[in-house]
Amino acid sequence: xxxxxxxxxxxxxxxxxxxxxxxxxxxxxxxxxxxxxxxxxxxxxxxxxxxxxxxxxxxxxxxxxxxxxxxxxxxxxxxxxxxxxxxxxxxxxxxxxxxxxxxxxxxxxxxxxxxxxxxxxxxxxxxxxxxxxxxxxxxxxxxxxxxxxxxxxxxxxxxxxxxxxxxxxxxxxxxxxxxxxxxxxxxxxxxxxxxxxxxxxxxxxxxxxxxxxxxxxxxxxxxxxxxxxxxxxxxxxxxxxxxxxxxxxxxxxxxxxxxxxxxxxxxxxxxxxxxxxxxxxxxxxxxxxxxxxxxxxxxxxxxxxxxxxxxxxxxxxxxxxxxxxxxxxxxxxxxxxxxxxxxxxxxxxxxxxxxxxxxxxxxxxxxxxxxxxxxxxxxxxxxxxxx
Numbered sequence: 001x002x003x004x005x006x007x008x009x010x011x012x013x014x015x016x017x018x019x020x021x022x023x024x025x026x027x028x029x030x031x032x033x034x035x036x037x038x039x040x041x042x043x044x045x046x047x048x049x050x051x052x053x054x055x056x057x058x059x060x061x062x063x064x065x066x067x068x069x070x071x072x073x074x075x076x077x078x079x080x081x082x083x084x085x086x087x088x089x090x091x092x093x094x095x096x097x098x099x100x101x102x103x104x105x106x107x108x109x110x111x112x113x114x115x116x117x118x119x120x121x122x123x124x125x126x127x128x129x130x131x132x133x134x135x136x137x138x139x140x141x142x143x144x145x146x147x148x149x150x151x152x153x154x155x156x157x158x159x160x161x162x163x164x165x166x167x168x169x170x171x172x173x174x175x176x177x178x179x180x181x182x183x184x185x186x187x188x189x190x191x192x193x194x195x196x197x198x199x200x201x202x203x204x205x206x207x208x209x210x211x212x213x214x215x216x217x218x219x220x221x222x223x224x225x226x227x228x229x230x231x232x233x234x235x236x237x238x239x240x241x242x243x244x245x246x247x248x249x250x251x252x253x254x255x256x257x258x259x260x261x262x263x264x265x266x267x268x269x270x271x272x273x274x275x276x277x278x279x280x281x282x283x284x285x286x287x288x289x290x291x292x293x294x295x296x297x298x299x300x301x302x303x304x305x306x307x308x309x310x311x312x313x314x315x316x317x318x319x320x321x322x323x324x325x326x327x328x329x330x331x332x333x334x335x336x337x338x339x340x341x342x343x344x345x346x347x348x349x350x351x352x353x354x355x356x357x358x359x360x361x362x363x364x365x366x367x368x369x370x371x372x373x374x375x376x377x378x379x380x381x382x383x384x385x386x387x
Contacts, residue, residue, distance in 0.1 A: 051144030090131020095236030253324030273365025
């Protein structure tokens, strides 16, 4: 047997499957997009071990509270990988993370991202980060740091997952939540752009079960020539900036907000209502967009079967003072977001069954959906929430 060699390869890490040069190139490709999200509060630029944000930006607050959130995009990234289109999932990530912060009324300050992949392809990483940066720019969030980790042997060469965390600030006396909600408050629904980033395991299960390929044309889901993959990658609508403007205009008229993500419409609203209140959400006030109807039919499901999984056309809910509802819808319409009244808050304990009582450890209000879905889709049409 030959004696073991003591000579080291020129780059043993590369031999193990990690390409640090590709990682460096990815950083160079993303730098310009990231810098566009930086204001004067960001110190140190791109590439440091830690991002720096000048906290003097909080001096105008009497009692600033920091709000933080972290999340990912889930299995939606599998569709991006299947059709090799990576420039939209970054916006999805911002929507999932930053739009959770606005729920308490906080203004986002900064965000960091994390990308784990089987192989660093610089152009692919740059496309993902460009999407994150674009979402950050739309929400007024500085993208001040991140990490790209190469995990050969754990993830396939084309596989990746993304996650992020963000921090915002809100005046202590302006925190939105269940304690502000009163009987008689109006519940407004804000239209989604589609599936957003929840329920994609069910989507992929339906698509696979029907033998659909993501490259197949989907005539019922978009413009002529739109494929299933392209339609299902429709990016998450970003609500932060429009909601901040709405909150500012309404003064104390905004009482609580709910981001409709995992768990569906009823459960997420129940989290931001006080115990001892209930709401019936009227399905007849809107029509779920075609993507939900087509998928439900393909999966032999009713729309009601999917209410705990998909947003069905409602991306956010706002509980507002009834006197402020018209102004709220007008403000959102000015930002291109259709909003309409979907319910009203009542005091007491509902006598019927079928209510979601709080969710995710929150002992909140009771919510259910009632009636049959309407045959029309919401549209931005002035202050009356016309559909």
